[in-house]
Amino acid sequence: MLIVKLWHYIRGYVIINIKGRHLERVINLIHHNNILIWDIVKVDSGKIKARIELKDYKQVIEISNRLSCEVEIIRKSGMTLWKWRLQTRKFFAVAFILVLLAVYIISSMVITIEVQTETSIDEANILKELEELGLKSWVLKNNLNMNEIEAEFLKNHKEIDFMNIEINGTKITIDIVASEESQKIYDKSIPVDLIASKDGIIKDMLIINGTSNVEIDQKVKKGDLLVKGEVVTQKVEESPEITYIHAMAKIMAQTSYDKDYEIRKYKVIDEEDYKFNRVLHIGGLVINFHNGEKNYYYESNEEQRLKILGNELPIKIDKIKYYAKENCIDKSKEELEDEVKDKAKEEFNKIGQVQNIEINSSTVNNNVYKYKISITIIEEISEEQKIDKEE
């Protein structure tokens, strides 16, 4: 039936009322004249409503007049009417084409540029540099060679490891990843000292090459010399001779870290059984779509801001994820502390051997405990430093 309806729509049809006394005869005559008539509904004793094709309208009027019936149009519909409508509404047609054109042009432009980076370079500076390379708002996307811009930008910034320019409609998102500061490792033939890469107390030393500069249980600070890359040799009746070597040692020190951890106050029985509550903020007005029930556990909050062409509107939606209270069980103090310690252990065991974990303080906010903890570990702290022989 949909195809039939579509067919009628393409050809164009008129919904008419036929008034008179011999309506059945009108219907018979219409179909005897090979005129398509459908959806005939009796409105009252002297009136029917029906649909006919646009091209048959004049013929239907003739037939109706012959039987002293009146025809009135209720509505015209269909694609064939577009041409007629466009002819009578020239301004509308021009405006429609202009709007289409504007949408096409605007959608082929870059309107907003977003930079996602954790580097020390200021976002404004990145945008300024990209502007110099041709990537700025209101330029045509087709005129931009993203690979070229990426290559040029990376050439100017050695500290950046990776850059990705992603086009999403009229928005361009730039991902910048800075290269990690890697420890310098020198060739074995180059003489080096070993210095402390962080503060700590020396607990164990295994020197393979070089001369020790520190002792067990000695406190050292970052940058302190641990092992000298030199060997002093002295032959009989000769002055001592210093030979510079590539120092090699394993210096284990006790270091401490302070870290914050967030632990959920409750255990969730079914993790998948969560709900969302949306709170609409329009200026100062707050509309909460939740039914007012406070019987839930807050999980996380996601803020959505409405934007038009990159400009923020004073409307924001807080999307709050929560669990129903019956789906949650509160954790005991011991359970919470064990969890935070396990979390810390898991993280710091990757660096060294965890010695002690101390919980300094805890605060609770929105059903989440924030623990401040101190962790003491034993780890390797030596770092190579090239010997400047001129000194």
Next chain:
Amino acid sequence: MGKKDKIEEIKENISDIFELPKEITLNLPKITIIGNVQVRIENHKGIIEYNDDKIRINSKVGIMIVTGENLLIRNIIKEEVVIEGNIINVTIDE
């Protein structure tokens, strides 16, 4: 028996022998009813009366009366008329 009746009889016999559909060979109306919502009548001879509770349609075998509620003629072409609505009764008045 008139000449016309004789021809009809021959036609009926032929359609019996060759198992031809009688609505074609004898030009008889074919009525298809779908549930109580649609009646399709093929080989009709025009509408005699149309009301929203009763539609009378002429055919070779007599007047067919479709009674029901909210009846509407969905479609009418030379060979076929489709009636929709809450169909209660379909009778042939010879």
